[in-house]
Amino acid sequence: MKLNTPKGTRDFSPAEMVRRNYIFDTIKGVFKKYGYQPIETPAMENSETLMGKYGDEGDRLIFKILNSGDFLGKMPAELLDGGQSQIVNRQSSIANHLSEKALRYDLTVPFARYVVQHRNEITFPFKRYQVQPVWRADRPQKGRYREFYQCDIDVIGSNSLLNEIEMVQVTDEVFSKLNIPVTVKINNRKLLAAIAEVIGAPDAFVDITVALDKLDKIGEEKVVAELKERGISDASIEKLLPLMRFSGNTTEKLEFLKTYLGENETGQKGIAEVSEVLETAQRLISNKTVLELDLTLARGLNYYTGAIFEVRSNIEGTLSSSISGGGRYDDLTGIFGMPDVSGVGISFGADRIYDVLDGANLFPELTSDSTQVFFVNFGDKEASHCLGLVKQLREAGINTELYPDSAKMKKQMTYAHNNAIQFVVMVGTDEMESGKIGVKNMTTGEQSSVTITELIALING
Amino acid sequence: MKLNTPKGTRDFSPAEMVRRNYIFDTIKGVFKKYGYQPIETPAMENSETLMGKYGDEGDRLIFKILNSGDFLGKMPAELLDGGQSQIVNRQSSIANHLSEKALRYDLTVPFARYVVQHRNEITFPFKRYQVQPVWRADRPQKGRYREFYQCDIDVIGSNSLLNEIEMVQVTDEVFSKLNIPVTVKINNRKLLAAIAEVIGAPDAFVDITVALDKLDKIGEEKVVAELKERGISDASIEKLLPLMRFSGNTTEKLEFLKTYLGENETGQKGIAEVSEVLETAQRLISNKTVLELDLTLARGLNYYTGAIFEVRSNIEGTLSSSISGGGRYDDLTGIFGMPDVSGVGISFGADRIYDVLDGANLFPELTSDSTQVFFVNFGDKEASHCLGLVKQLREAGINTELYPDSAKMKKQMTYAHNNAIQFVVMVGTDEMESGKIGVKNMTTGEQSSVTITELIALING
Numbered sequence: 012m013k014l015n016t017p018k019g020t021r022d023f024s025p026a027e028m029v030r031r032n033y034i035f036d037t038i039k040g041v042f043k044k045y046g047y048q049p050i051e052t053p054a055m056e057n058s059e060t061l062m063g064k065y066g067d068e069g070d071r072l073i074f075k076i077l078n079s080g081d082f083l084g085k086m087p088a089e090l091l092d093g094g095q096s097q098i099v100n101r102q103s104s105i106a107n108h109l110s111e112k113a114l115r116y117d118l119t120v121p122f123a124r125y126v127v128q129h130r131n132e133i134t135f136p137f138k139r140y141q142v143q144p145v146w147r148a149d150r151p152q153k154g155r156y157r158e159f160y161q162c163d164i165d166v167i168g169s170n171s172l173l174n175e176i177e178m179v180q181v182t183d184e185v186f187s188k189l190n191i192p193v194t195v196k197i198n199n200r201k202l203l204a205a206i207a208e209v210i211g212a213p214d215a216f217v218d219i220t221v222a223l224d225k226l227d228k229i230g231e232e233k234v235v236a237e238l239k240e241r242g243i244s245d246a247s248i249e250k251l252l253p254l255m256r257f258s259g260n261t262t263e264k265l266e267f268l269k270t271y272l273g274e275n276e277t278g279q280k281g282i283a284e285v286s287e288v289l290e291t292a293q294r295l296i297s298n299k300t301v302l303e304l305d306l307t308l309a310r311g312l313n314y315y316t317g318a319i320f321e322v323r324s325n326i327e328g329t330l331s332s333s334i335s336g337g338g339r340y341d342d343l344t345g346i347f348g349m350p351d352v353s354g355v356g357i358s359f360g361a362d363r364i365y366d367v368l369d370g371a372n373l374f375p376e377l378t379s380d381s382t383q384v385f386f387v388n389f390g391d392k393e394a395s396h397c398l399g400l401v402k403q404l405r406e407a408g409i410n411t412e413l414y415p416d417s418a419k420m421k422k423q424m425t426y427a428h429n430n431a432i433q434f435v436v437m438v439g440t441d442e443m444e445s446g447k448i449g450v451k452n453m454t455t456g457e458q459s460s461v462t463i464t465e466l467i468a469l470i471n472g
Numbered sequence: 473m474k475l476n477t478p479k480g481t482r483d484f485s486p487a488e489m490v491r492r493n494y495i496f497d498t499i500k501g502v503f504k505k506y507g508y509q510p511i512e513t514p515a516m517e518n519s520e521t522l523m524g525k526y527g528d529e530g531d532r533l534i535f536k537i538l539n540s541g542d543f544l545g546k547m548p549a550e551l552l553d554g555g556q557s558q559i560v561n562r563q564s565s566i567a568n569h570l571s572e573k574a575l576r577y578d579l580t581v582p583f584a585r586y587v588v589q590h591r592n593e594i595t596f597p598f599k600r601y602q603v604q605p606v607w608r609a610d611r612p613q614k615g616r617y618r619e620f621y622q623c624d625i626d627v628i629g630s631n632s633l634l635n636e637i638e639m640v641q642v643t644d645e646v647f648s649k650l651n652i653p654v655t656v657k658i659n660n661r662k663l664l665a666a667i668a669e670v671i672g673a674p675d676a677f678v679d680i681t682v683a684l685d686k687l688d689k690i691g692e693e694k695v696v697a698e699l700k701e702r703g704i705s706d707a708s709i710e711k712l713l714p715l716m717r718f719s720g721n722t723t724e725k726l727e728f729l730k731t732y733l734g735e736n737e738t739g740q741k742g743i744a745e746v747s748e749v750l751e752t753a754q755r756l757i758s759n760k761t762v763l764e765l766d767l768t769l770a771r772g773l774n775y776y777t778g779a780i781f782e783v784r785s786n787i788e789g790t791l792s793s794s795i796s797g798g799g800r801y802d803d804l805t806g807i808f809g810m811p812d813v814s815g816v817g818i819s820f821g822a823d824r825i826y827d828v829l830d831g832a833n834l835f836p837e838l839t840s841d842s843t844q845v846f847f848v849n850f851g852d853k854e855a856s857h858c859l860g861l862v863k864q865l866r867e868a869g870i871n872t873e874l875y876p877d878s879a880k881m882k883k884q885m886t887y888a889h890n891n892a893i894q895f896v897v898m899v900g901t902d903e904m905e906s907g908k909i910g911v912k913n914m915t916t917g918e919q920s921s922v923t924i925t926e927l928i929a930l931i932n933g
Contacts (some may be wrong), residue, residue, distance in 0.1 A: 012808075014585060014808055015518070015519070015587055015588045015589060016514050016516075016518075017514065017516045017517065017518055017572075020514035020515075020516060021514065022511065022512070022514070022589070022590065023511060023512040023513075024511060024584055024590070024593065025510055025511060025600070027511035028509075029510070030514060031512075032510070043841050043871050044866050044870075045844075045866070045871075045872075045873070046843040046871060046873035046891075048482060048486035048489075048842070049486055049493070049890075049917065050483065050486060050489060051483070051484040051489060051492075052483050052484075052604065052605070052621060052871075053475070053478065053481035053482065053483070054481075054515060054575075055477075055478045055481060055535075056477070056478065057476070057477075057478055057620070060475075071540075072540075073758055074537050074538075074540065075537070075538040075540075076535055076536070076537060076538065076539065076575075076800075077535075077536040077538050077567065077570060077571050078557050079532075079533075079535065079536075079608075079609040080532075081560075081563065082563065082567070083556075083559060083560045083563050083566065084560055085810045086556065086560075088555075089878040090556075091556040091559045091560075092556060093550075093554065093555075094549075094551040094552065094554075095544075095547065095551075095553060096902050098544060098552045099542075099544045099545055099547075102542065102543065102544050105544065106538065106543070108866070109479075109538060109570065110538050112478050114515075114537075124475060126482070127475055128475045128476065129485070129662040130482065132485065134886065134887055134890040134891065135802075136875075136876055136877070136887075138544045138873070139486070144515065146515070146516075148540040148541075158514050158515060158516070164828070166876065168879070169876040169877035172872065173859075173876040175856060176859075177876075180863075183601045210748040243602040275524070291856070292860070295859060295860075295863055304827045316510075321879075325685065347475055348475075380504050381504075381509065382507040387502075388634075393606060394634060395752070398634075398637075398752070398756060399756075402756060404891075405505050405506070409504070409505075410504055410505050410506075411506075411507065411508060412506070412507035412599070413504070413634065414597075415627065415630040415632035415634040415635050415638075416597070416598060416630050416631070416632045417544075425595065426595055429595040430507075430509075437764050454876060456903050463785050465522050
C-alpha cells in the first residue's frame with residue numbers, strides 16, 4: 012500500500028505547526044487590533060453557491076463531493092443510456108447530478124453567502140476575519156497546493172476609502188511583525204476602464220487589462236501583437252503606447268495619468284481614489300513597506316470594481332508570486348440577491364508566507380508552547396512518587412511530562428533531547444527518601460538538588 | 473435561490489466563534505501542559521486509507537470526492553453499458569472509479585497513517601494532539617452534525633498504564649477548567665472478552681458486548697431475547713444473568729468480577745489493569761469528576777483492545793450522549809504495515825461540549841478579544857485627525873476602530889452598542905483645537921476629557 016496524502020496536500024509536523032501557528036497568531040492579532048471579528052463557514056457549500064463565481068477556469072478547479080447513498084437513482088435516464096462512448100461525452104451534465112455539494116474555493120464567496128443569509132443579525136459595516144483552508148484542483152507546483160489556508164479580512168457595507176487605507180495599514184503591520192519587507196502594489200479598476208475608454212476601445216477593457224498585466228513578462232512587442240490578434244484597432248494601440256512606455260515613480264505616474272486620461276470622468280474618479288489611498292496610507296505605515304501604484308496590476312477575479320491590491324516579498328531569492336491580495340467589489344452580494352452593498356477585502360496566503368519565512372530563515376525561536384520539564388522514569392515505585400510532583404508543576408502552569416515506561420536511560424534522554432526539553436528531573440530512591448529533586452538544565456549543563464518549591468521558582472524565573 | 477449551508481453543517485457567528493475558541497483554547501492549553509504536540513493532516517485522504525477501517529456502517533458515512541477532470545474516461549466500459557436500470561445496480565463499483573479521495577471521518581485513522589508514513593522522523597512514544605474538523609454523512613439531529621470538530625490526544629509507542637491514567641487526568645482537567653462536572657466511565661475490552669469466555673461463548677464476544685451495551689435502554693428481558701436470537705445458548709445466557717443483575721459501586725464491582733471471572737487469565741489481566749487505572753487516577757483527579765467502572769460500556773469502534781473510556785456531563789438537562797471517549801488499541805498502525813505498536817487516545821467533541829455549556833449557561837464573559845475603543849466619525853477632516861490617535865492606541869496594544877463613514881450619530885452609536893465596545897471616543901473640531909479627547913465609558917456612563925496618554929492609561933488600567 013502506497014502511504015501518502017493526496018497530491019498537493021500535506022501533513023504538518025509539530026515543528027511545522029509551531030511555525031504555522033506563529034503566522035496565524037500574528038495575523039489574527041493584527042486583525043483583532045483593527046476591530047475585525049471572526050466567523051467560520053463550513054468546508055462544503057451547496058454547488059450552486061460556488062459555481063459560476065470564479066469563471067470557467069475556476070469552476071473546473073472546484074472539488075465536488077459525490078452524493079451519498081443512491082447517487083445514480085435520481086439521474087435522468089437519458090444521461091445513462093447509450094453505452095460508455097456516449098456517456099463520457101455527457102460528463103458535465105452527469106457531474107451536476109452526481110454531486111450537489113463542493114469544497115470551498117476561497118473565503119470570499121462563502122462570506123458573501125454568509126452576509127446575505129444572516130443579513131438581519133449583522134450590524135453593518137461588518138468587519139470580519141476568517142482563517143480557514145480552501146481547496147483547488149490545481150496542478151500542484153512550488154508554492155501552489157491543493158489545500159491551503161487563507162486569512163481574510165473584509166469590510167462590507169461601507170463605501171469609505173478609509174477601508175482601503177486600513178487594508179494597507181493591516182498589510183503593513185502584518186508583514187512588519189513577521190519581519191518581511193514587502194511592496195504593496197495598488198491599482199484601481201476605474202483607471203483600467205478609463206484607459207480603455209480614452210484609447211477608444213471601451214469594450215476591450217478585459218483584453219487590454221490582460222495584455223498590460225503581461226507587459227513585464229513578455230515585453231511591448233508581444234503585447235502589441237496580442238492586442239492586434241484580439242481585434243484592437245491600430246489607432247487604439249497607438250494611443251496605448253505612451254502609457255506602456257511610461258516609467259516613473261508613483262507621483263510621476265499620477266501626473267502622467269492626469270494628462271493622459273484628461274477629462275474622462277471614470278479616470279478622474281480613479282485618480283482621486285488612488286491618490287487619497289496612497290497619500291493617507293503612506294503617512295500611517297512603517298518604513299519597511301513600499302507603496303507603489305502599478306498600472307499593470309489587474310488580478311484575475313472579475314468581481315473587483317475599485318481598488319486592487321497585491322503584495323510581494325522584497326527579500327531576494329524568496330517566492331516572487333504574490334503573498335497577499337485583494338480589492339474593492341461593489342456588488343458581490345448581488346449574486347445572492349442583496350444588491351448595492353460595497354465591500355473591500357484582502358487575503359493573506361499563510362502557506363506562501365510560510366515559504367518566504369522559511370526560505371529566508373526568518374522564523375524566530377519558538378518554544379514557549381513545548382514541554383519545559385521532563386521526569387525520567389526509574390520504575391513503578393519511583394514513577395508513582397513522581398506523579399504527585401508532576402501534578403504540582405502542572406498546577407503551577409508548567410508543561411511537564413513523565414516518561415511512561417522505565418526504559419533505558421539513553422532512550423529516555425534521547426526523547427528529552429529530540430523534543431528540546433530544557434529541564435530533566437531525576438527522582439530515584441535516594442531523592443524519594445531525602446524529599447529532594449535532582450534537576451539538570453540541558454542548555455547550561457547545570458545540575459542541582461532542590462525542593463519542589465525551588466524547582467517551580469527555578470523554571471518560572 | 474435557497475440560501476443556506478449544506479444539511480448538517482453550520483456557520484459560526486463572531487459571538488459563537490469567541491465561545492468556540494474558549495473551548496479550543498482551554499482544551500489545547502491542557503494538552504500542552506501534559507506534553508502533547510500539535511500535528512495536522514489534510515481534510516482529504518486517499519480513499520484506500522479510510523475505507524474498511526470503520527465497519528460497513530462507517531464506510532457508508534464517508535464523504536467521497538468526485539475525481540476532477542475526465543472522471544468517466546477511466547471507467548471500465550462494462551460498468552457503463554446496459555442503460556440506466558443496469559447501471560444503477562453497480563453503484564458501489566462505479567463509486568470506486570468516480571472517486572479516489574474522501575474527507576476524513578475521524579482523526580485516529582489519519583493519525584495512524586501519519587505515524588507510519590513519518591515513522592523515521594518521529595521519536596516514540598509520540599504524544600500528539602490534533603484539533604480539526606471531521607465529516608460524516610450521518611442523518612443530522614440534535615447534537616449530531618455532518619461537520620464537527622474533534623480534539624484528540626494519543627500516545628503511541630508505549631504500553632504503560634501511566635498513559636491510561638493520563639487520559640483520565642487530562643479529561644478531569646479539561647472539564648474542571650470548563651466547569652462541567654462529568655462522569656468518566658471506564659471499561660476494558662479484556663473484561664468483555666473474559667466474560668464471553670467464562671460463559672462458554674468466546675466467539676460471541678461482539679454479540680454479548682452489543683447486548684450488554686443496550687441493557688440500560690431496553691432491559692434484561694429484551695437483551696435475553698436478543699441474545700437467544702443471535703444463537704447464544706441458554707446455558708451461556710444463564711451464566712450471564714448474575715453479571716447483568718449485579719449492581720454496586722466500583723469497588724463492589726471489582727470484587728464481584730474477581731469471583732465471577734475466577735482463574736480466567738484474560739479476566740485477571742483486565743481486572744489488574746482497570747484496578748490500577750482507577751486507583752491511581754482517583755488520587756490524582758479533582759473531586760468534580762466521578763470515576764466509574766461500567767461493564768456495559770462497549771463503544772462501537774473495533775480497534776480497541778484494552779481500556780475504553782466514555783465521558784458524560786453530570787449537569788441535569790444537558791446532552792445525555794457522550795462528550796468525549798477513547799481507549800487503548802494495540803495494533804492500529806498494523807493496518808498500514810507497521811505492526812506491534814500500541815497506542816491509547818481520547819477524543820473531545822467540541823461541538824457537543826459547546827451544546828452542554830450553552831444549555832447550562834456555563835460560558836463565562838468572553839470579551840478580551842473584541843474592540844475596546846470606538847472613534848465616532850464626524851467628517852473627513854476629523855476622521856483624518858483621528859487616524860493618528862487610533863494608530864497610537866493600536867501601538868499601545870489596544871483594539872481600536874474608527875467608524876469608516878461620517879454617518880448619523882445614532883447609526884454609529886448603534887454599531888458601538890451592538891459590538892459591545894466599552895469606550896466611545898469623540899473628537900470634533902473643539903477637541904482638535906484643544907488637543908483633548910472626549911471619551912465615554914459605556915458601562916459606567918462616565919465621561920471625561922483626556923490626553924492620548926491619559927486615554928491609554930484609562931483603558932489599560
